Amino acid sequence: MEYDVVVVGAGPAGLSAAIRLKQLANDKGQDINVCVLEKASEVGAHILSGAVMDPKALTELIPDWKEKGAPLNTEVKEDKFLFLTQKGARATPNWLLPECFQNHGNYVVRLGEVTQWLGEQAEALGVEIFPGFSAAEVLYDENGAVKGVATGDMGVARDGSETPNYQPGMELHARYTIFAEGSRGQLGRQLIERFKLDQGKDPQSYAIGIKEMWEVDPSQSKPGLVVHTAGWPLDADTYGGSFLYHLDNNLVVVGLVVGLDYANPWLSPYEEFQRYKTHPAIRSTFEGGKRIAYGARSLTAGGLLSLPKLCFPGGVLVGCEAGTLNASRIKGSHAAIKTGALAAEAAFDALAAERSRDELTAYPQAFEKSWLYEELNKSRNFKQWFKKGRTVATVMTGVEQWLLKGKMPWTIHRTKPDHACLQPAAECARIDYPKPDGKLTFDKLSSVFLSNTNHEENQPIHLTLKDASVPVAVNLAKYGGPEARYCPAGVYEFVKTENGEDQLQINAQNCVHCKTCDIKDPTQNIVWVTPQGGEGPVYNGM
Template identity: 80%
Template sequence: MSERESMEYDVVVVGGGPAGLATAIRLKQLAAERGHDVGVCVLEKGGEIGAHILSGAVMDPGALTELIPDWKDKGAPLDTPVTEDQFLFLTTTGSRATPNWLLPACFHNTGNYIVRLGDVTRWLGEQAEALGVDIFPGFAAAEVLYTEDGAVRGVATGNMGVGRDGNPTDQFQPGMELLARYTVFAEGSRGHLGRQLIERFKLDADSDPQSYGIGLKELWEVNPAQAHPGRVVHTAGWPLDADTYGGAFLYHLKDNLVAVGMVVGLDYANPWLSPFEEFQRYKTHPAIRPTFEGGKRVAYGARAITAGGLLALPKLDFPGGVLVGCEAGFLNASRIKGSHAAIKSGMMAAEAAMDALQAGRSHDALTAYPLAFKDSWLHAELNKSRNFKQWFKKGRTVATLMTGVEQLLLKGNIPWTVHRTKPDHACLQPASQCARIDYPKPDGKLTFDRLSSVFLSSTNHEENQPVHLTLKDASVPVSVNLAKYGGPEARYCPAAVYEFVKDEHGGDRLQINAQNCVHCKTCDIKDPTQNIVWVTPQGGEGPVYNGM
């Protein structure tokens, strides 16, 4: 077996999303300003920049303006300004609109843009390359490398051409080591390596358990009469019950396109609940259906979001590296926005790294980064909404009331803090204690099944490779998950990866259809026994989202 080759950089960035690319861009900007050459590379597991990016998205352009003040002149694809905000509370058959004057500031979007974040990310990649950043798409960082003293010294990409049995095939190519003085981890929500780093360095020792949601999204081409470019619609209520955190959105883009999506908190209790089916059911509501009747669904995807906010942020720095963006959890759940926070966190990390590089340091903790965050507008913004997710553990009515009190009456100047103590995977109740949910069959026009949805995501994995959805104990899915929780992995996965089938003896077994995986990370988060561990497949595989 061939030995791995290595390349050395000043900074290696793992993940080519907004946070990682903002880090790389800011480093090169500072290098030019200070006359100090810096070698920077970005590793992206998707086959191209933007391939794995999925978000609503309404974007606050503030951080982008700080990073690239002339983004408009440079052709950034922010071309649909928000012109109208609507917030609806849905019941089974009706809806009630909240007057705009009653909406807290976090739900107002004046000055923001409806974007296809994949397109924005591709544009950021072009800006980074123009500044001299080396970008390597199709290379998944599979392993963290450490110095003898235990500091991070880079990452290694995964081997290619390994068979399902774990042995090299005739197509085998060893991974490569990317060594750096500092490594920035920007893998997105529930990053594979970030999870390891948080555990190794005990980065979450002083924070609340992280909280996640699964975001499901479709892009539709609608009847022109139903298209209202610039309209932002957020909804709460049906089809989710009052004890389940979540909400939905319709974002009207140009060219008769409407993005529709739903976020379901992964702290839900009923194991019979299926976020995918709830999303499909949502589109049948009388207030929502007319937008899509006569239209055509053109894209689908799903991705976990890190929604715990300020109180669940881990320690951001450790010897040799930092966490940025959704890897750490900078998303502002109350505003339903994360790209501005991702960009700002990347900029602050870059500035701390550049100062350290100029001082001749390497492989130490970039303590200036978390200090800069505490003094930033981003910290102030997240602090104002620090209790947002926690209130929802007390039910939708209490959460709605207290969000109004904190955001509307107190303007975010909150004298109390509400903590959360239970991780998402510990929230499921036994199936025998919960009501079954019978979902209607899809009609193929407005509602769809998982497999046809995965097809729209252009997801692909080479079948002859080790399964990247690993089990710590192969007996647990049947002996615990199926027996106690009714096999929830068959319902929380939005891509039909997991199904319980009969073996040759008539017993149950879990079948893992890894080729369907859209890399959402929901299984890694929600599995009640934490027996499923998502690891990287071969680089370049997974979904190929077109501007999602």
């Protein structure tokens, strides 16, 4: 199938690119064929974010979004920032909060619903959206430029044979391809390596965000309240913090973000999140309530200093695929929308000039002149300071963001990727987590059930190992088997064989597509590849 532009991923970045392309084409009276591939069963099903949304980029893209019914309904009314100890909480006075932690004028949203709405706007403009089709391979032309993507085969059995439901994948060729897979995209990772897009950049840095949605007692509902915390349950050397956002209709979303550069292999981000909810300043919100949804997703958090080159022959990276999330603001959707629109404008001009499969250099040039670049530049050191401990990070964030307003004359660099940060298990203190009570805290399997995750069991496992001996010989022997703890869905288990030997069992059907294993595996032996299209979680507006 031939298109002018193929977009991989129907998230905020990909859909915004498609919308902007069609807007420009309609304004100029031109016909541009745009298609969007989405691996989820429906648009928005794999979207997971906090989320407090800055509407700036959306207003630029669709100025009349309110009139068109965009689901931004809960405006932020109050900000709270707490530093937690195990039993206590200390609030930061609002006048001391840096601008990056202030949310007035922003909206608490269910980003999956916003994404569904963006999909409707795209289709109304004539964009073709194909949910349930995962892009599994990048295609290159004879000159080495990207010429499109191929979707994965359907109906392949675990042993690689074709079942009666077999359907071969199809090739989609384009003059330009926009990659918007989100954090740690499978194809984006390959493109960064092939075209050396990260040359001269700091190693990318990631975090895992684990989130629940609750229906709380009406007496606890405070629509528009935004609470962030730092400190307990994480130790002073581990990057992370929590969010607790009040929506309307007695809904509250709560989550914990943990930097994947943590050192102690005994740490479990999932268990830390469950423990967080038991804090005296937090638990009262949920007592008498009901947990109704669960999910997890990685975040690309390295910021401007880790941002790869955004264009290459035949294509571009946008949104969290590139890593434009602003970690200091805990926001990425506005950046995704902005980069999608900027990439679309560069692609439209190239198409109008009869160009094809060259480098859209106008896109990174426009990005560097944009308000988004300025915003990311102000927070370029945010993540780096945490490697010096929470106290130093807190003080320097205050100095840079509150005192200097982001205009600091220095830059702090990172040199080590996340997977290289784990210390040997024997050198670290074990962490004993309490058993879940089934009311406020829960086990992984009951959580995965709430994520509506489904995979066909008789298909090739999409969590692949370069060397099957490494999990036991290296990960278990040296690091205590950290994959059993960093996975938030119970995918990885070390079990005993009949001969009493250790063996890694991969429960791929549990996978919520967070990509943490692909990022944190200390030997980079685990490679996440896309399963059959339409599979994975169904987040229902998370």
